[in-house]
Amino acid sequence: MLRVEGLRIAQGDFALSADFEVAQGRRVAVIGPSGAGKSTLLNALGGYVDIAGGSVEVDGRDVTDAAPDKRGIAMLFQDGNLFPHLTLAQNVGLGIRPALRLSEAETAQVHDALGRVGLEDFADRKPGDVSGGQQSRAALARVLVQAKPLLLLDEPFAALGPALRVEMLDLTSQVARDAGATVLMITHAPEDAERADDLIFVDAGRVDPPQPVAKTMVDPPPALRAYLGR
Numbered sequence: 001m002l003r004v005e006g007l008r009i010a011q012g013d014f015a016l017s018a019d020f021e022v023a024q025g026r027r028v029a030v031i032g033p034s035g036a037g038k039s040t041l042l043n044a045l046g047g048y049v050d051i052a053g054g055s056v057e058v059d060g061r062d063v064t065d066a067a068p069d070k071r072g073i074a075m076l077f078q079d080g081n082l083f084p085h086l087t088l089a090q091n092v093g094l095g096i097r098p099a100l101r102l103s104e105a106e107t108a109q110v111h112d113a114l115g116r117v118g119l120e121d122f123a124d125r126k127p128g129d130v131s132g133g134q135q136s137r138a139a140l141a142r143v144l145v146q147a148k149p150l151l152l153l154d155e156p157f158a159a160l161g162p163a164l165r166v167e168m169l170d171l172t173s174q175v176a177r178d179a180g181a182t183v184l185m186i187t188h189a190p191e192d193a194e195r196a197d198d199l200i201f202v203d204a205g206r207v208d209p210p211q212p213v214a215k216t217m218v219d220p221p222p223a224l225r226a227y228l229g230r
């Protein structure tokens with residue numbers, strides 16, 4: 001459902017190239033050293049970075065030149081980007097309409113998404129009045145209401161403790177599976193990568209096509225083995 005062909009990005013001295021495909025519904029961990037180009041790759045897929053060449057296809061549609069909101073892609077970043085002066089419900093509503101004039105059906109969608117991440121009783125609270133984990137849940141709900149077929153996650157749960165991170169990863173997998181969405185997620189933690197189906201290793205601007213996690217983590221190629229410190 002994601003096809004990246006001959007993608008090239010140049011950022012100052014840094015160059016990245018990628019050629020790979022991801023099948024629908026796969027959960028793919030993106031792993032590799034700091035500065036390797038993981039965020040650059042996801043930002044390019046999301047339409048936030050200029051590319052020097054190549055093409056990106058989502059669900060059979062060429063989105064190489066499409067605006068970020070017309071790509072069938074939703075992104076979730078590390079800080080979740082919640083607005084402190086808006087309630088959680090309003091923050092989630094922004095995922096549907098930036099101007100926040102929601103129809104009744106759209107308001108129902110917001111409450112449904114909040115319910116799916118276990119926040120039905122927190123809709124009217126502001127981000128400052130809930131825990132870090134609950135903020136992460138709200139950010140995930142905002143991605144859910146967008147109902148996009150491809151989710152790109154850039155270390156969204158890195159600031160959470162290990163138990164909460166695992167809980168959020170499982171919740172993300174579950175809601176993505178329910179929605180039939182495909183997920184690419186950057187992580188630095190090998191144990192997080194092990195919860196995915198496939199693994200993309202990025203090293204110095206080179207993007208390895210996805211490999212099944214089970215096989216790759218047991219018998220990693222030399223560069224991944226060095227990164228993992230095994």
Ligand SMILES: Nc1ncnc2c1ncn2[C@@H]1O[C@H](COP(=O)(O)OP(=O)(O)OP(=O)(O)O)[C@@H](O)[C@H]1O
Pocket residue numbers: 011012013014032033034035036037038039040041
């Ligand atoms: N706007 C920019 N202009 C020039 N170079 C940039 C820009 N943004 C990032 N870079 C460079 O591109 C390279 C890849 O950065 P990127 O953030 O994609 O790496 P990463 O793998 O996500 O790293 P980390 O794990 O530390 O987040 C780095 O060498 C970085 O310094």
